Amino acid sequence: MISLSLAGKVALVTGATSGIGAATAGALAEQGAHVLVAGRDPERGEAVVAAIRARGGKADFVAAELGDVAAVRQLARSATELGGGRVDILVNNAGVYPFKATEEVTEEEFDAVYALNVKAKFFLVAELAPAMAERGAGSIINISTQVASYGAPGMSLYGSSKAAVNLLTRSWAAEYGPRGVRVNAVGVGPTRTEGTAPMGENLDGLAAQAPAGRPAEAEEIAAAVVYLAGDASSFVHGAVLPVDGGRTAV
Ligand code: NAP
Helix, strand or coil: CCCCCCCCCEEEECCCCCHHHHHHHHHHHHCCCEEEEEECCHHHHHHHHHHHHHCCCEEEEEECCCCCHHHHHHHHHHHHHHCCCCCCEEEECCCCCCCCCHHHCCHHHHHHHHHHHHHHHHHHHHHHHHHHHHHCCEEEEEEEEHHHCCCCCCCHHHHHHHHHHHHHHHHHHHHHHHHCEEEEEEEECCEECCCCHHHCHHHHHHHCCCCCCCCEEHHHHHHHHHHHHCHHHCCCCCCEEEECCCHHHC
């Protein structure tokens, strides 16, 4: 019987102060992982940590504004130190998703989206995967989106950044998989979070296109991450698991 238990594992979750990241931090802690909650806002971060501890879990907050590679490297160092010299599970979740017509995107917006959605993920893996490979075990989960799989108006910038993440997932599976590090992604559909709250009914409209016909709750995405983090998915490498209510299936 393969269990979901993550007892004894150290998990770093970026963007864990909100939405999918916060739900994922909680779900990984429920399975016994020591969770490192990374985000910019210490107040929201400490609230996530306090909620996990109140349920008997283990968590610590790590402040990280992932604006450049130096900050990414600092996060890797702090997390490894807090984790007692190791990070076993990395959930590359922090992301931004401005929806805009291509001609309205400024150079600054383009650079900011790619800096967080692609570059920060890239260099965090570069920092943490080699140590996992040396230990012969690790799990990396990239949080992607359904709109990395099809074209949609207003989503060229965001969708292309996440399409890069999907290919990075496969590249890293090829690169680190033979040394025991599994790298997978979750292709997320419309999900109720603090970040999507301003979308109001537009989120429901987007979700209505899928068989499930409704937005996900963040906990439904977190459950998929827990599956990919642990031994239940031991033969899964380089997958982009659609958790999108069926949107990309039909
Ligand atoms: P959210 O509620 O907006 O939360 C975003 C998180 O990212 C927050 O923890 C935020 O930290 C962090 N963050 C933002 N900019 C950052 C930066 N420059 N440096 C470090 N951290 C930063 O997001 P969400 O809706 O849960 O989405 C999470 C992930 O799922 C994203 O990658 C998104 O693309 C993906 N996704 C979401 C949906 C959806 O419908 N919600 C659908 C598909 C994919 P602070 O709180 O500290 O600012």
